Amino acid sequence: MQSDGSVKDALDLLAGKWKIDSRLYDLQTGKRDDVVDKPVNVGGVVFHIPMLSKDNLYVLWKCLWPDCHNCCERQGRLPLTKDDIRTISKKIGYTSESEFLKNETLVSTWQEQGTLDNIITTLTMISLKRRMDERPDQDGTPLHCRFLDDNGYCGIHPDKPGVCWLYPFASWLEADAKGQPVVHATFQFTGDCPGFYLDSSLDIMMPVLQEYSSKIYRYNMAVSRTTRENYGFVDFVDLRRS
Ligand code: SF4
Numbered sequence: 001m002q003s004d005g006s007v008k009d010a011l012d013l014l015a016g017k018w019k020i021d022s023r024l025y026d027l028q029t030g031k032r033d034d035v036v037d038k039p040v041n042v043g044g045v046v047f048h049i050p051m052l053s054k055d056n057l058y059v060l061w062k063c064l065w066p067d068c069h070n071c072c073e074r075q076g077r078l079p080l081t082k083d084d085i086r087t088i089s090k091k092i093g094y095t096s097e098s099e100f101l102k103n104e105t106l107v108s109t110w111q112e113q114g115t116l117d118n119i120i121t122t123l124t125m126i127s128l129k130r131r132m133d134e135r136p137d138q139d140g141t142p143l144h145c146r147f148l149d150d151n152g153y154c155g156i157h158p159d160k161p162g163v164c165w166l167y168p169f170a171s172w173l174e175a176d177a178k179g180q181p182v183v184h185a186t187f188q189f190t191g192d193c194p195g196f197y198l199d200s201s202l203d204i205m206m207p208v209l210q211e212y213s214s215k216i217y218r219y220n221m222a223v224s225r226t227t228r229e230n231y232g233f234v235d236f237v238d239l240r241r242s
């Protein structure tokens with residue numbers, strides 16, 4: 001889930017272990033000029049599914065765990081919602097959330113820009129340390145998560161951070177024409193996930209979208225509560241309007 005550094009380097013590393021379709025390699029390294037956004041509303045979440053229009057193929061995804069746990073081996077950061085802070089602090093044996101925050105977390109600030117839009121989101125959140133000796137300057141750089149065991153299991157599952165449930169989706173809240181908040185989601189192409197594939201129909205991925213729509217919806221509500229209670233900040237800049 002690294003977000004800084006080179007997507008190409010990450011993909012080249014991934015290609016040592018997995019076969020990466022050259023069209024998906026080109027997409028993720030920004031070499032395709034025919035990417036079209038195909039929004040689909042599933043369970044109240046608008047998924048922005050990319051389509052390679054010259055090939056008439058959708059970019060779809062399925063998780064390859066337990067054969068793959070690359071996202072946990074190359075974790076970029078683990079931002080925490082307020083709910084995450086409560087559950088994870090208990091899970092790893094803290095009775096005091098303030099002690100947990102002091103010992104186990106750092107503050108992260110980063111920017112995200114959607115692949116298919118011009119909205120830049122700046123987020124500041126409390127993040128779980130991926131290593132006990134993690135330094136602030138390692139924010140956004142890939143690190144092997146301390147909770148990943150040798151068999152690919154997460155030591156704090158099912159209480160892992162909300163972001164771990166969502167990868168490789170990125171999601172955000174945006175107001176619709178009536179000013180009502182709508183949850184959007186898209187793939188984040190960090191170069192770390194071998195689960196992307198191409199298909200002429202979206203149908204095969206609908207069960208995955210159904211499953212993720214409720215997780216993504218809940219996560220965005222949790223982030224909203226977190227920022228409302230000043231445990232984090234989210235700022236949007238819409239380049240289409242500036
Ligand atoms: S990197 Fe992708 S395929 Fe591998 S475990 Fe993570 S989400 Fe699944």
Ligand code: SF4
Pocket residue numbers: 071072075145146147148149153154155156157160161164
């Ligand atoms: S907390 Fe668990 S799921 Fe999340 S990156 Fe670490 S090992 Fe993976």
